[in-house]
Amino acid sequence: MFKQSMKRFTAITLGVVTASIFFSCSNDSMMERDNETLAASLAKTSNKASLLPIAMNSWMSGLQDNISISKISIPGTHDSGARVDAPVVSGTAKTQDLSIAEQLNAGVRFLDIRCRHIDNSFTIHHGAIYQNLNFDDVLNACYTFLNSHPSETIIMSVKEEYDASNTTRSFEQTFDSYVQKNPSKWDLGANIPALGAVRGKIKLLRRFSSGTTKGINASPWADNTTFDINNSGVQLKVQDYYKVTNNDDKWNGISSLLNEAKNDTNGKLFVNFTSGYKPGIFGIPSIPTVSNTINPKLKTFFQTNTQGSYGIMPIDFVNAELSELIVKTNF
Numbered sequence: 001m002f003k004q005s006m007k008r009f010t011a012i013t014l015g016v017v018t019a020s021i022f023f024s025c026s027n028d029s030m031m032e033r034d035n036e037t038l039a040a041s042l043a044k045t046s047n048k049a050s051l052l053p054i055a056m057n058s059w060m061s062g063l064q065d066n067i068s069i070s071k072i073s074i075p076g077t078h079d080s081g082a083r084v085d086a087p088v089v090s091g092t093a094k095t096q097d098l099s100i101a102e103q104l105n106a107g108v109r110f111l112d113i114r115c116r117h118i119d120n121s122f123t124i125h126h127g128a129i130y131q132n133l134n135f136d137d138v139l140n141a142c143y144t145f146l147n148s149h150p151s152e153t154i155i156m157s158v159k160e161e162y163d164a165s166n167t168t169r170s171f172e173q174t175f176d177s178y179v180q181k182n183p184s185k186w187d188l189g190a191n192i193p194a195l196g197a198v199r200g201k202i203k204l205l206r207r208f209s210s211g212t213t214k215g216i217n218a219s220p221w222a223d224n225t226t227f228d229i230n231n232s233g234v235q236l237k238v239q240d241y242y243k244v245t246n247n248d249d250k251w252n253g254i255s256s257l258l259n260e261a262k263n264d265t266n267g268k269l270f271v272n273f274t275s276g277y278k279p280g281i282f283g284i285p286s287i288p289t290v291s292n293t294i295n296p297k298l299k300t301f302f303q304t305n306t307q308g309s310y311g312i313m314p315i316d317f318v319n320a321e322l323s324e325l326i327v328k329t330n331f
Helices: 002-026 028-043 056-062 100-105 135-148 171-179 247-263 288-304 320-328
Strands: 074-077 110-118 121-126 129-134 154-160 202-206 226-231 234-239 269-272 312-315
Touching (some): 056 100, 110 135, 110 171, 110 312, 129 135, 234 247, 247 269
Parallel strands (some): 074 110, 074 312, 154 202, 234 269
Antiparallel strands (some): 121 129
C-alpha cells in the first residue's frame, strides 16, 4: 500500500514538473509581461525585495508600497537634458550621454530639469546653451515611460535656468499650464511620500518660487555647499558643492552624505550631487575633469557597499552599470 502511494505521488510530482517546464517554455513572452505585476505583488508581502530578478526599467516593482522614497537609493542625473556642449569650448555644458528615455530605462528615477522661460513656454537649457530640447519633449518621454512601467515613479526637480524672454506670466503659471495637460501624472503634494502613492507619477521637487503649495519645496536652495532645508514636516539635506577646486574634497562631501543617509532614522530626504566642474585655463569650467574622477569612485563605493538606503544621487554622465550598482543596494 505504501509503495503504491509513493508511486502515485511520484507520478503526480513528475507530471506537475513536466507540465511546469512545458508551460514555462511555451509562455516565456507572457511571463515576461507579467513579471512586473507579479514582482510588485510579491514585494507587498516581503520587507523590501521581490523574489524575482528586477529589470532596470521596472526595478521599483520589487519594492513594497509603504517604503518612503527617502529610504530608497535612487540613481539620478544632474542637468538631465544637457547633451549639447557649448560651441568651440567642449566640456562646459554637456553633462549626459544618454537621452531622458535612455536614462529612465537604465534605472534613473531622479531628473534635474532646467527650464528657460521663453514665449510663455519652457525650453531646456544649461546656462546659456539651448539643449535642442523642450519641456514637452521631457514630459512626453516621462509619460511614455510611466505608461509602460506603472510600478515606477520619477522624482523631477524643476528649476528656472538662464534669462526669461518675451513672457507675460510667471514661471509658476507656465509650469501649471504643462501640468494641466496631464494632471493625473503628477503628484504635487508637499510631503515625502511612500512609493505606493506615487507609482506611475512624477513627484515634483520644486526649485522655483510658488504662490501655492506645489511639490516638495526646495526653493531655499543654498549655493555651492551642503545644506539642510526644513519645511513643515519635511526635511531635506543636499550636497551641491559644484565649483570643485579639489576632487578629493568633492568626494569627501559625497561619501559623508552617503553614510549619513544610510544611518538616518528621521525620514530625511538626501539629495547628493556627485556632479561638478573644475575651473581650467582662463577659468573655463571643465565638467568631465570632475566626473572622470568621481564616477569611478562611486562605482568602487557601491561595489563594496552593496546594501542600504543612500538617498538620491544626481550624476553627470551616468551609465547603466553605475545605475544598476546603486539600484541593487535596495535589494
